[in-house]
Amino acid sequence: MIRSAGKEPTLRVGISSCLLGDEVRFDGGHKHDSLLTGTIGRYVRWVPVCPEVEIGLGTPRESLRLVGSAEAPRMVAKKSGADHTEAMRRYAERRVLELAEERLHGYILKKDSPSCGMERVKVYGDGNVMPRKEGRGLFAAALMERLPTLPVEEEGRLRDAAIRENFVERLFARHRWLSLVARRPRAADLVDFHTQHKLALMSHSETIYRRLGRLVADAGKHPMSDLLDRYEADFDAALRVKATPKKHSNVLQHMAGFLKKRIAAPDRSELAACIEDYRRGLVPLIVPITLLKHHFRAHPAPWIEGQTYLNPYPAELKLRNFV
Numbered sequence: 001m002i003r004s005a006g007k008e009p010t011l012r013v014g015i016s017s018c019l020l021g022d023e024v025r026f027d028g029g030h031k032h033d034s035l036l037t038g039t040i041g042r043y044v045r046w047v048p049v050c051p052e053v054e055i056g057l058g059t060p061r062e063s064l065r066l067v068g069s070a071e072a073p074r075m076v077a078k079k080s081g082a083d084h085t086e087a088m089r090r091y092a093e094r095r096v097l098e099l100a101e102e103r104l105h106g107y108i109l110k111k112d113s114p115s116c117g118m119e120r121v122k123v124y125g126d127g128n129v130m131p132r133k134e135g136r137g138l139f140a141a142a143l144m145e146r147l148p149t150l151p152v153e154e155e156g157r158l159r160d161a162a163i164r165e166n167f168v169e170r171l172f173a174r175h176r177w178l179s180l181v182a183r184r185p186r187a188a189d190l191v192d193f194h195t196q197h198k199l200a201l202m203s204h205s206e207t208i209y210r211r212l213g214r215l216v217a218d219a220g221k222h223p224m225s226d227l228l229d230r231y232e233a234d235f236d237a238a239l240r241v242k243a244t245p246k247k248h249s250n251v252l253q254h255m256a257g258f259l260k261k262r263i264a265a266p267d268r269s270e271l272a273a274c275i276e277d278y279r280r281g282l283v284p285l286i287v288p289i290t291l292l293k294h295h296f297r298a299h300p301a302p303w304i305e306g307q308t309y310l311n312p313y314p315a316e317l318k319l320r321n322f323v
Contacts, residue, residue, distance in 0.1 A: 008043055008314045009043070009172070009175050010043065010045050011043055011106065011171050011172070012045050012103065012104050013040075013044045013045070013046060013047065013104065013105055013106045013108060013171065014047045014049055014099055014104050014106070014108070014143075015036070015046050015047065015049070015107065015108045015109075016049065016050065016108065016109055016113070016155075017049060017050040017053070018030045018031045018032075018110055019032065019033045019036060019108060019110060019155055020032065020037065020046060020048055021037075022048060022050065023059065024050040024053045024059055025059070025060075026059075026060060026061050026062070026063045026064070027060050028059055028060040031110060033155050035155075035158065035159070036108060036158070040168060040171075043314060047099070047102055047104065049095065049099075049139075051088060051091060051092065051095070051116065051138075051139040052064065052088075052115050054091060054095065055087045055091045056087075057084070062078060062080060062082070063077070063078045064076065064077055064084065064114045064115070065078055065114050065124055066114045066121055066122065066123045066135045066137075066138075067124045067125070068123065068125070069123070070123050070136075073085075073114075073123050073138070075114050075115065075138050085138070088115060088139065089138060089142070091139075092138060092139045092141075092142035092143070093142060095139070096142050096146045096147065097146070099143070099147070100146065100147060103178055104150060105171050105174045105175050105178070106150065106151040106167070106170065106174065107143060107151070107152045107153075108152075108153055108154065108155055108158070109137070109154040109155070110155065111154040111156035111157070112156075113140075114138070115137045115138055115139045115140070116139055116154075117135070117136060117137040117140055117154065118137070118152060118153070118154040118157075119136060119154075120133040120134070121133070121136055121137055122135065140152075148233075148236075149174075149233060149236040150174075151167055151171055151174055151236075161319070161322035161323055162323050164319065165319040165320065165323050166239070166240075166243065168313050168319055169200075169239065169312045169313060169319075170236070171313070173197070173200070173235075176193070176308070177193075177232060177235065180193050181228060185224075185228075187216075187219035187224070190216055190219060190228070190231060194212060194213065194216045195306070196306050196307060196308055197235075197307075197308050198307065199251050199254070199255070199308075199309035200239075200308050201238050201239075202247070202251050202254075203243045203247050203251045204239055204242070204243045204247065205237075205238045205241040206247075208234055208238035208241070211234060212234050215227070215230060215231060216231070245279050245281065245285075248278070248279075248285060249275055249276075249279040252275045252278070252289075253275060255292055255296075255304060256271050256272065256275065256292065258304055259295050259296070259301075262295075263295055263299065270291070271288070271295070274287060274288045274291050284321050284322060285320040286318075286321050289310065289320060292310070293310060
């Protein structure tokens, strides 16, 4: 039977504290995000972080902003001009090392923040020049540099259904990856992992999937630690690539090929039409996925049952209803 596991894993996800409702904002308020806490929150153990409070700034406090260049911004208090750059950088270096020990599955940052903004943070220059939206918060920059394969997003971008679905897919994929690494895998275990993720990887990047395949095929030629590092980097790079309706349709048609000689002609036509309707944007991804699951329950295919693609995360999240 093709279904999700009975007990879903608990993910460890770092998050800007204000998004959980903690009153740590410069004005003494918060930015509680119910989309996060009310949806993926049921599968998450949050690891809250507020860099500005944790370097000793009070609540409420003077607002901060980035000044200078986007490449090397400084974090300065808006009115007094007090410079907190070095304090934030020293803190970020230490805190990110601590977070690395947490073996996080992902991180959600607060948009536009001079400490936590992931992208397009305002950087102010001299005089009356308009600020440029080219910066990244100082803590966010340290986090993403030190943990390059960690799935990171900011709450504003997660309002987009496709970005949200991709982020959650990456969270659960990272959970599976870290679970594999924790078991001290042999080359054969990595081969199994790669096989189970074939369709998922193909829905993002067939090019990187094939590159990973060549890496796994030569597994015996490399030290296992190097092999795992190289695989993790490309595995994450693949999942970052946007999964388009065209790519999904190719994967769906690949799965439908397993049913070609097992189901009646009218059922094959219905399935092909359903996949085409999805490709054209007439129905969401969940529709052909559900139809395929129906046929594979009646006509089991062990290789398909082993694929993470059909159940990349809990069905209760309903993310494929909107992509």
